[in-house]
Amino acid sequence: xxxxxxxxxxxxxxxxxxxxxxxxxxxxxxxxxxxxxxxxxxxxxxxxxxxxxxxxxxxxxxxxxxxxxxxxxxxxxxxxxxxxxxxxxxxxxxxxxxxxxxxxxxxxxxxxxxxxxxxxxxxxxxxxxxxxxxxxxxxxxxxxxxxxxxxxxxxxxxxxxxxxxxxxxxxxxxxxxxxxxxxxxxxxxxxxxxxxxxxxxxxxxxxxxxxxxxxxxxxxxxxxxxxx
Numbered sequence: 001x002x003x004x005x006x007x008x009x010x011x012x013x014x015x016x017x018x019x020x021x022x023x024x025x026x027x028x029x030x031x032x033x034x035x036x037x038x039x040x041x042x043x044x045x046x047x048x049x050x051x052x053x054x055x056x057x058x059x060x061x062x063x064x065x066x067x068x069x070x071x072x073x074x075x076x077x078x079x080x081x082x083x084x085x086x087x088x089x090x091x092x093x094x095x096x097x098x099x100x101x102x103x104x105x106x107x108x109x110x111x112x113x114x115x116x117x118x119x120x121x122x123x124x125x126x127x128x129x130x131x132x133x134x135x136x137x138x139x140x141x142x143x144x145x146x147x148x149x150x151x152x153x154x155x156x157x158x159x160x161x162x163x164x165x166x167x168x169x170x171x172x173x174x175x176x177x178x179x180x181x182x183x184x185x186x187x188x189x190x191x192x193x194x195x196x197x198x199x200x201x202x203x204x205x206x207x208x209x210x211x212x213x214x215x216x217x218x219x220x221x222x223x224x225x226x227x228x
Contacts, residue, residue, distance in 0.1 A: 001084035002099050003203035005032050005052045006186065008110065010196050014177065014187065016216035022177050024187040027108075027200060031094040031184070035071040035079065047083045050095060051076025052199070078199050098181040100202065102215045107172050110193035110200040114166035123164040169193035173205050175213055 006029035014022050036049035055075040057065065068075050071091050082095070089095060100106065120126045120141040129137040141160045146152060175189040192200055 001204040001206070002086045003082040003084055003201060004029055004095050004097070004099055005050060005078060005080045005082070005199065005201055006030075006097075007053070008192055008194055008196060008198050008200050011191065015219050017219055018216060020216055022187075022189055022218075024177050024189055025192045027186045027188060027192070027202065029097040029184050029186050029202075031096050032080075032082075033071075033073050033076065034089045034091050034093050034095070035067055035073055035076070037089070037091055038081070045083075047081045048087050048089050049079060049081050052078040052080065080199075080201060082201075082203075084204065096181060097179055097184055097186055100176050100179055100186060102176055102178050103212070104176040105173055105205040105209050105212055106176060106188070106202050107170055107205050108174055108188065108192040108200050108202055109168065109170045110198055112165050112167050112169040112193050113195050115164040117162065118164040119161045120159060123162065124159045126159075172207060173209065175215065177215055178218055 006027040009026045009028050011023065011025050014024055016022070030053055032050035032052055034048050035051045038045060038047040038049065040046050051068070051073065053076060055077045057075050060068070060075045064075065064079075067079070073092060087095075115122070119139055121128060121139045126142065128139060129135055131138065144154050144158065144160075146155065171190070171192055174192070176186060177189050178187040179185075180187075186202065188202075194200060
């Protein structure tokens with residue numbers, strides 16, 4: 001399994017040479033610099049820690065500076081751990097966008113958009129109460145009552161109003177439409193979690209694939225403009 005860290009830049013659409021349209025999310029994948037290697041003997045598991053995107057030294061705390069100086073790399077904004085049997089790297093090496101290719105099936109992990117404090121209807125998709133005929137109940141959370149054997153209390157986990165969104169979310173089985181290693185970009189078919197400019201992790205799909213869509217050749221607009 002392979003994985004890499006990137007930044008969601010937004011959505012657009014690209015076309016194949018036969019006219020098929022692909023709605024894609026553009027993910028900026030700058031080189032991931034390995035800052036630490038975890039081993040089963042020392043840490044109990046195998047993984048690599050990578051840093052993403054350059055950061056000014058005066059914006060780091062002492063703990064972060066210690067990690068970067070020990071690895072001999074410049075400070076980074078994000079530190080993530082990547083796992084997988086194919087992630088065999090040494091400290092200081094770079095994991096680049098060309099780790100994936102067009103036609104690969106991947107999972108994308110991100111943080112969903114935060115929606116603030118919301119009611120039970122929006123947060124948990126409860127059914128709205130009757131809207132007419134004298135009903136005084138419309139968007140309430142319903143009964144909180146428990147039976148006599150449960151100490152007449154609201155048990156933990158009760159679905160009610162509160163902060164919605166801002167949770168870790170994984171979208172499975174997305175198709176890689178194109179990889180541009182020179183521009184540090186990966187185009188993924190469909191939507192991925194989180195707002196624009198949010199950090200996401202791309203990994204090889206964990207579920208087996210039966211019928212994988214074949215990616216067609218895309219229109220190269222730069223070449224066509226050069227011919228004109």
